Amino acid sequence: YIKAIKDICEVQKRVERIEETVKESNVKRSETEHSGMHQTNKNENYEKSASRRKSTDSNVSGNNEQRPQQQQVSVEDKNNKIENAKTKEETKVKVNDSKPKSTAVCAEDSPNYLVYKKMEAIVEKMLDENNGVPVKTVKTFMTKIPSVFTGIDLIAWIIKNMEIDEQEALRIAHLMASHGYLFPIDDHCLTVKNDNTFYRFQTPYFWPSNCWEPENTDYAVYLCKRTMQNKARLELADYEAENLARLQKMFSRKWEFIFMQAEAQSKVDKKRDKLERKILDSQERAFWDVHRPMVIFNIYFFNQRD
Numbered sequence: 001y002i003k004a005i006k007d008i009c010e011v012q013k014r015v016e017r018i019e020e021t022v023k024e025s026n027v028k029r030s031e032t033e034h035s036g037m038h039q040t041n042k043n044e045n046y047e048k049s050a051s052r053r054k055s056t057d058s059n060v061s062g063n064n065e066q067r068p069q070q071q072q073v074s075v076e077d078k079n080n081k082i083e084n085a086k087t088k089e090e091t092k093v094k095v096n097d098s099k100p101k102s103t104a105v106c107a108e109d110s111p112n113y114l115v116y117k118k119m120e121a122i123v124e125k126m127l128d129e130n131n132g133v134p135v136k137t138v139k140t141f142m143t144k145i146p147s148v149f150t151g152i153d154l155i156a157w158i159i160k161n162m163e164i165d166e167q168e169a170l171r172i173a174h175l176m177a178s179h180g181y182l183f184p185i186d187d188h189c190l191t192v193k194n195d196n197t198f199y200r201f202q203t204p205y206f207w208p209s210n211c212w213e214p215e216n217t218d219y220a221v222y223l224c225k226r227t228m229q230n231k232a233r234l235e236l237a238d239y240e241a242e243n244l245a246r247l248q249k250m251f252s253r254k255w256e257f258i259f260m261q262a263e264a265q266s267k268v269d270k271k272r273d274k275l276e277r278k279i280l281d282s283q284e285r286a287f288w289d290v291h292r293p294m295v296i297f298n299i300y301f302f303n304q305r306d
Contacts, residue, residue, distance in 0.1 A: 116179070116209040122172075123181050126157065127201060133157045137275075138198065146275045148185060148198040155194045170194060179208050183286035188237060188294050190286070200279070206287045214291050217258060220247040222288055224262035225269075234281060239294050 126133045134153055138145040151173075158169040173192035176182055177199075183190055185198050192199070206212070223244040226234050236244065248255060269277055 113209070116207070119176055119179060119181055120207060120209060122162075123176070123201065125161065126154075135201070144275065145185070145198060145278075147279055148200050151193045151195050151197045151199060154182070154192065154199060166194065178290075180206065180286060180290040183282070183289065185282050188285075188289050190289055190293075200282055200286075202286055203283050206283060208290075212287075212291065214288075216247060217251065219288065219292055220244070220251060220258050221261045221265065222284065223247070224259055225266050228262060228266045229269075237294070243292065 125131070127135075133149050135147055135149050138148055154173055155166065155169045158164070158172055159166060162169070162172070164172075170192065173182075177184075177190045177192050180190070180202050182192075182199050182201050184192075185200050187197075223236065223240060226236055226240075227244070251258060269280070272280070
């Protein structure tokens, strides 16, 4: 039994020696393989660098041969460009002589720019505190009506300062109201009457010279905001309610966004002073009366056709 144990121990020692020799041989092989790889990589890099040098030398020689040809071509191109530029300038001068010069970007390009400037000059004179139209705050039994004037005062001022008759003064007042420079506070029809009807001046922010082109989404936000305010003066007219229904169908996919915008604007408006809010609401309503006017059907015309 003891001899068998000794034999087993000797066998184990031999196996361990064999494994150690195998490991040493594997390590030596890996080292030799790595050294061979490094040498091959060095040789490849050397060959690549040599080929690059040859290509650069050939390119330099080719460029040196092509330089005089390129210089000749570049000189000819420059001469052609100069001649083309001269011809273009001559044609531009001819075109500019035939067309009027315009330096404006937006408002001055519009055909009504001169009309706007003339009307705005008259409005600025009307807004003068000393010599303008008398603007006042009218007190009633329950409320106050801020910053208003009567049609009689307006027509009288136009007759006095422009030295024209009553009919011509009414025509000028109608023209200014139709463009939104002044408006009645209780009516969507932008006309002027020579009576005690109250009118109000539009803020310069909404003047037509600012080149306003509002979109239907803006109009939808405005109408939606009007429905959120429980006041008699802000109730929608019949044509406005119809427009709101059409816009709601048109923008059904993004109506939530429009409603959120209207809600945010109404919250901002509620923080303003009461009288200031009245003025701003009426001015915004007049702005939309200009850009989204009430459609009036000529019933007499249709009756005649029937």
